[in-house]
Amino acid sequence: xxxxxxxxxxxxxxxxxxxxxxxxxxxxxxxxxxxxxxxxxxxxxxxxxxxxxxxxxxxxxxxxxxxxxxxxxxxxxxxxxxxxxxxxxxxxxxxxxxxxxxxxxxxxxxxxxxxxxxxxxxxxxxxxxxxxxxxxxxxxxxxxxxxxxxxxxxxxxxxxxxxxxxxxxxxxxxxxxxxxxxxxxxxxxxxxxxxxxxxxxxxxxxxxxxxxxxxxxxxxxxxxxxxxxxxxxxxxxxxxxxxxxxxxxxxxxxxxxxxxxxxxxxxxxxxxxxxxxxxxxxxxxxxxxxxxxxxxxxxxxx
Numbered sequence: 639x640x641x642x643x644x645x646x647x648x649x650x651x652x653x654x655x656x657x658x659x660x661x662x663x664x665x666x667x668x669x670x671x672x673x674x675x676x677x678x679x680x681x682x683x684x685x686x687x688x689x690x691x692x693x694x695x696x697x698x699x700x701x702x703x704x705x706x707x708x709x710x711x712x713x714x715x716x717x718x719x720x721x722x723x724x725x726x727x728x729x730x731x732x733x734x735x736x737x738x739x740x741x742x743x744x745x746x747x748x749x750x751x752x753x754x755x756x757x758x759x760x761x762x763x764x765x766x767x768x769x770x771x772x773x774x775x776x777x778x779x780x781x782x783x784x785x786x787x788x789x790x791x792x793x794x795x796x797x798x799x800x801x802x803x804x805x806x807x808x809x810x811x812x813x814x815x816x817x818x819x820x821x822x823x824x825x826x827x828x829x830x831x832x833x834x835x836x837x838x839x840x841x842x843x844x845x846x847x848x849x850x851x852x853x854x855x856x857x858x859x860x861x862x863x864x865x866x867x868x869x870x871x872x873x874x875x876x877x878x879x880x881x882x883x884x885x886x887x888x889x890x891x892x893x894x895x896x897x898x899x900x901x902x903x904x905x906x907x908x909x910x911x912x913x914x915x916x917x918x919x920x921x922x923x924x925x926x927x928x929x930x931x932x933x934x935x936x937x938x939x940x
Contacts, residue, residue: 642671642672643671643672643708644669644670644671644672644708645670645671645672645674645707645708645709645787645788645820646668646669646670646693646706646707646708646788646820646822647669647704647705647706647707647708648666648667648668648669648704648705648706649667649704650665650666650667650704651663651665651666651667651689651692651704651705652664652665652666652844653685653688653692653697660843660844661844662685662688662844663685663688663689663692663844664843664844664845665845666689666845666846667846668839668846668849670788670820670822670837671820672787672817672818672820673812673818673819673820674820674821674836674837675810675820675821675823675834675835675836675837676820676821676822676823676835676836676837676838676839677822677823677824677825677830677831677834677835677837677838677839677852678690678822678823678824678825678838678839678841679824679825679826679828679831679838679839679840679841679937680840680841680842680847681842683843684841684842684843684844685841685843685844685845686824686841687792687824688844689841690713690790690792690822690824692705693705693707693711693788693790693822694711694713694790695711707787707788708787709786709787709788710737710784710785710786710787710788711786711787711788711789711790712781712782712783712784712786712788712789712790713781713789713790713791714777714778714781714789714790714791714792714794715777715792716792716793716796716824718773718777719777720765720773720776720777720780721765722764722765722766723764723765723766724764724765725761725762725763725764725765726757726760726761726762726763726765726776726779727743727761727762729765729776729780730757730776730779730780730783733780733781733783733784734783734784737783737784738784739783739784739785741783752779754809755775755778755779755782755809756775756805756809757775757776757779760772760775760776769802770797770798770802771798771799771801771802771805771806774794774795774798774802774806775805775806775809778794778806778809786819787817787819787820788820788821788822789810789819789820789821789822789823790822790823791821791822791823791824792823792824793823793824793825793826793827794806794823794825795807795825795827795830796826796827803830807834823835828932828933828934828936828937829932829933829934831852831933832852832856832932832933835852836851837849837850837851837852838850838851838852838855838933840855840940847940852933855933855936856931856932856933856935856936857931858936858939858940859902859931859932859933859935859936859938859939859940860889860890860902860903860904860931860935860939861903861904861905861906861930861931862902862903862905862906862907862928862929862930862931863900863901863902863903863928863929863930863931863932863935864882864900864901864903864915864926864927864928865894865898865900865901865926865927865928865929866878866898866899866900866901866919866924866925866926867897867898867924867925868897868898868922868923868924868925869897870897870923871896871897873897873922873923873924875891875893875899877922878891878899878918878922878924879891879899881918881922882901882915882918885911885914885915885918886901886903886907886911886915888903888904889901889902889903889904890902890939892938892939894938900935900938900939901915902931902935902939907928912928
């Protein structure tokens, strides 16, 4: 099988809700190849959930030339939907029936699939008796029961602790599938996006703003980020900006909130520049931290 076949093809997709004069999606065009893990990012209202709903077929009056998915779709929604009184086996059986998927509980391949997802120990356990991580694992199993070519996930690790997040992503490792699984997910967790996605689609007001790799987006934010904070509500940030941008020419100063700003540097600062920045911070009563830029900085800056 061609590992580069397009699983998703979208050509000039637009969508407008009936009660809204503004288009939720505007002329989106992109493809997703087999085996890609694509993150969709953007502020609330950017069109992320609308895009997933168009892909899964929940919104059928979309304008545009084509929304094409090659193969079955699995969908892991953000909201918990499992019946609290159902066992895992009952939830999987129901989802298999809804997706018209034949399940043989005695089949060795199916049992191996359950093992990969860590589900055998949960088969007779009711949803209400499970931890959040276990519930998410069962929901993932329901999304994958029909052996989809494309898995859509809406904030898949929202509310999970770090261990549960890592565990969930381990079940999607390429080594677990004979045919590479294609994943498209929404997330507000920029650490998750930076470390899990091979590609990022950034939406803004329904338009596709960026289509590139996480590393490329990080590089656009800068090489180094300086975080500046104060407890005062009347601090003169204009004076700070003037001082910092004079010390490091070409840097960008941006507000995070009324008591915090970020300074984005296009290159690593020299020792003398760091000393000068620290001196200004002492004079102005600012807390100062410096680190390599990451994807969250792109989100704040753009």
